Amino acid sequence: MxxxxxxxxxxxxxxxxxxxxxxxxxxxxxxxxxxxxxxxxxxxxxxxxxxxxxxxxxxxxxxxxxxxxxxxxxxxxxxxxxxxxxxxxxxxxLDGRLLAHETPTTVIEGRIVEFEPYHQGSRVILDRVRVAALSQPVTPERVRVRLRGHQPALKAGDWVRLRGRLSAPSPPLMPGGFDFQRHAYFTGIGAVGFSMGAARVLEGPPPGPFDWRVHLSNLRVRLAMRVTDAVPGNAGAVAAALITGYRSLIPEAVLNAFRDAGLAHLLAISGLHIGLAAGIVFFGARRVLSLYPPFAQRFPVKKAAALLALLAAFGYALMAGATVPTQRAFLIA
The missing domain is CATH 1.20.1280 (Monooxygenase)
Incomplete structure (x- = not known):
């Protein structure tokens, strides 16, 4: 043959x-x-x-x-x-407009679509952007700005004006390394930068009921603040990071301690966290539903508990930012 x-x-x-x-x-x-x-x-x-x-x-x-x-x-x-x-x-x-060159210090206006609290300061993603140093055809659709110094109380959905500098997302630091430009392109971010001085809140239309990214960002921030208020110090920052995915709340010294101990992977919301959340809800719901015999005898308690666990895992994945590891863990679950 x-x-x-x-x-x-x-x-x-x-x-x-x-x-x-x-x-x-x-x-x-x-x-x-x-x-x-x-x-x-x-x-x-x-x-x-x-x-x-x-x-x-x-x-x-x-x-x-x-x-x-x-x-x-x-x-x-x-x-x-x-x-x-x-x-x-x-x-x-995708829109595909990436900033071609660094801008001088200029005025930047836009709507905060995502607010990320930091241990010191904060970072925002702006959409509907207007940059004084750029014409509108070359202005990126979204920009990410790190806010420095004392800032007013900001939240997603606010319209702001600030002074700052923008530059293009950085290319890979080494051949075959993580491509920040590609990641920024597919997340719709065309420029990154930092502010100089305090931002000014402007009058603008409020977010609509279907602006789910804005509402989800505010919900995550409120939950993180509740956790850090209830559990002060580094323990509260770590707890908030495990619940909302905001590792930026953890001080740099604590992050370095996690890295040195080989435990930094525990701060990334992935299979372990999704599995724990789904497992707790599954066994808890199954036990509670089994306490009522008429329901347990007429309906499949195990399937109902599995459905509740799936919904809980989905909600936790959204609350944690729905990063790629989180999405993968949810699909496997």
Whole structure:
């Protein structure tokens, strides 16, 4: 038997053995497609990914009746094309305005869409930005500004004016390192900077009921402040970080102590924290629901407790900032 026939025979055997399981290849194929997109030396035209995806789906539909290796290959390639197309469309859907050069000290106006308290000072993300030193066509959609010195009581949804300097997000510090510019691009942040002096709160329209990012930011800040008020000192800062994800509240000396002890990973909201929150709610809800026999005999208590645990995990993930590790932990849970 030639190598070609042996390979075709093995592939057909694998396809027959895994018939009905091909949807499990979806996350793997999409991951390969997304990785392939970011390895492209040049930006492909926006419809290249969807065009290939449509072709692979058509091929899979035509080969579905025959099944076998050809159908399996078409499905895997369709999953890869789906990941490639998703990454391409996501890139082209963003605003993409990154600051080209550092600005001089200038006036910056905008609405606070996210407020992050620090151990000393705070940091805000502004949208609907106007910068005196930039024309509107080249002004980034969002900017992130570190507020220094004494500031008025600010919250997400406030319209502010401040003096400061802006620069482009920094490139990777080393080859293959974390790409701050790419991260800023996909989070919609086109410039970063710092303020000089106190910000001034302006009159502006209040956030609407569907501005969920603004309302969630205010809720997280209020919860963090309640925790630090109830538990003063470094313990309160660590507790607030574990609940709301604001590690910026922890003093630098305490963060260094965590790093030196090899425990810094405990401050990142991930599988351990999501699992604990979901587990506590699950076992607690199951015990409470079982205390009422008529309910426990008529309804599936275990499934109801699992649903409540899932909702609790989702709420905790949002409250902790819904970072990538948190999202991954929630999906696994």
């Amino acid at each position: 030639s190598l070609r026939h042996w390979f075709q025979n093995e592939l057909s055997t694998a396809a027959a053995a895994n018939k009905g399981r091909w949807p499990f290849a979806l996350p793997v194929g999409m991951g390969v497609g997304i990785g392939a997109y970011f390895q492209m030396p040049e930006e492909p035209i926006w419809f290249a990914g969807p065009l290939v995806l449509a072709g692979m789906i058509l091929a899979a539909v035509l080969l579905r009746r025959s099944g076998g290796a050809a159908f399996l290959i078409a499905m895997v390639l369709a999953f890869v094309a789906l990941g490639f197309a998703a990454a391409s469309l996501r890139t082209h859907s």
